[in-house]
Amino acid sequence: MEKVSENVTKTLIPGIGNVYFNLQKYSTTISEEHQFIYYFDAEGKFMGGFFNGISYRRGLDNRMMKKFFDEDKFKVKIFVDENEKRKIINDVIERVERIKRYVSENDEVVKRLEDILRWDYDALQKDAIKFLSIYKPISILPPDQYLSLVLQPAEGCSWNKCTFCSFYQDRRFRVKSPDEFKEHIKKVKEFFGRAIGLRKSIFLGDANALIIPQKRLIELLKIIHDEFPISKNISNLEFSFDGIYSFLDIFGAERKNLQEYIELKNFHVKRIYIGLETGDSELFKYLNKPGSPDECVDVVETIKKAGINVGIIVLAGAGGDKFYEAHIKNTIETILKMPFSNGDIIYLSPLVLDEADEYVKLMNELGARTLNKFEIAEQINRIKEGLKNLTQQGVKVTIYDIQEFLY
Ligand SMILES: C[S@@+](CC[C@H](N)C(=O)[O-])C[C@H]1O[C@@H](n2cnc3c(N)ncnc32)[C@H](O)[C@@H]1O
Ligand code: SF4
Incomplete structure (x- = not known):
């Protein structure tokens, strides 16, 4: 050899x-x-x-x-x-x-x-049967977290009513008790074995785990730190995770104050992913997201003040031809109001209609035509163009393709 x-x-x-x-x-x-x-x-x-x-x-x-x-x-x-x-x-x-x-x-x-x-x-x-006995299906992760170790302190989505999203419709939202969470981690460790070292970070499932009331959340984060090395110097360790990551919806994000986010930062929460979807407040209503684009700007300000990075997700193609221009213009304007810095990400998620029945029905009623793949690509380019100054500040603007996800 x-x-x-x-x-x-x-x-x-x-x-x-x-x-x-x-x-x-x-x-x-x-x-x-x-x-x-x-x-x-x-x-x-x-x-x-x-x-x-x-x-x-x-x-x-x-x-x-x-x-x-x-x-x-x-x-x-x-x-x-x-x-x-x-x-x-x-x-x-x-x-x-x-x-x-x-x-x-x-x-x-x-x-x-x-x-x-x-x-x-x-x-x-x-x-695979063993895997499915430990986890509820891992429906989606942000693309930079595909190689994370997922832990599920919570299952499902606390809102679950956005018209375009069917990721968590198969389960009720619930938060695990500390004992149940410890048992979950024990099984996760057994399942991954040595392969755990390939995992780069910890991702808290499912859709908005950080909505867990702060006292319980801190208890659960302490358990994670007792069980895993996070942000540690690895010279004398087998491996270390680079931090903790999670989704959060706008309502959930509003429920925490600056002090609480600082506490999360001290527990090595590194980036929080929030679905803005659109900066257009009329289209936003058809999506039935909790909160509003302006409220999203406010929560991003608070999270960033605490020193935590954000990942903002935009739904490319939302609103079809009817909202084509408004979606581009207002999304760029809303995003440019947010105080970004190095390490933040803006994701553009091309709309997938397979299981977005409620959204399709609403758009049909409105007479909005669905965009084809070329029009969605064009819309993505226009949004990217409007955000190009951000990339010079170290903010990544990139695709979030839900059809590519597999854990
Ligand atoms: C778990 S959710 C977002 C986090 C959080 N629950 C929230 O609503 O802010 C992940 C993202 O998947 C995207 N998504 C959901 N359904 C989609 C669909 N039908 N087509 C394209 N992207 C979709 C949305 O952009 C959404 O923000
Ligand atoms: S987009 Fe987020 S808040 Fe809305 S249903 Fe999906 S996971 Fe829940």
Whole structure:
């Protein structure tokens, strides 16, 4: 075997060609001539790969998504069916078995391959059942939090009535007791095993966990700090999470005062994600969001004063052709009233209508036509253009694609 760089070795395997092994502390990537690339977590569970120009990702619930580009160069993301998923996983396992016959001289590579071979299709299916017994479905995360460790101190959405959102309609909002939360964390740790080291941060589920009354919230945050290293110097630690993150709706955000946000900041809450959706107050009413665009500006001011970053989510395409211009203009104006700084993010989420029945009904009544993918892309560009000065201040303005999410 030949060393290519600190973590990468390669070997020539008959019938395959050069096979590269990238051994990171918490992941393994195998590349066959850079044509077939597949990667695994520290327990050896298949996480995803790149085969013949199509990228695949497997979620911990063992669903699998594939992504490719359509003829208009728009990204297509679809969940594959059971047959295709089985075929991909079996193929990866067969490839690893074949490779293993030729790498007996490298103990670390052999050990990693043995770990991977323990996770065949049936073992991954069983693992998904375990995952679903610990978590309520993880419906959505902000894109920068896909690699977080999700904990669910609360389940569901305390509002659950926005016309376009169906993420949490399958569950009632409830907050866990400290004992129940400790038990949840114990199971989460068992489930992830060594693979927990790949996770970068802690995300509090579900839709607005920070709405938990402050006294209980602090109790729950203390438990998290007792159980996990957060914002610690990792020189003498296995790993450390960089902070705690959560969604919060505008109503929930208004219920806390500056002092309480400062307290959260001291518990290493780093960024709070709020759905503004639109700066247009008339359209906002059709979305049936709690609060208003102006109230969103106020809460962002308070949160930022406490030294916590924000992630603001805008619903691109909302209001169809009827609100096309007003949505762009008023959203830019509202966002520009907010006091952003380095580390804040503005997300633009292209509207998906699949389960937004209530919203579709309202828009039909109004006679608003749904925008096509080109019009939504154009609206996104116009909003980005209006916010371009913010990017120079270190604020990221980027896409939040709910169809790409898989935990
Ligand atoms: C969990 S929610 C937001 C956080 C918080 N609950 C709130 O309402 O402020 C996540 C985001 O997903 C987006 N979202 C929900 N339903 C959507 C849909 N049908 N199409 C596109 N984005 C959607 C919205 O932009 C929403 O802000
Ligand atoms: S957008 Fe947020 S507040 Fe509205 S229903 Fe969805 S999760 Fe709840």
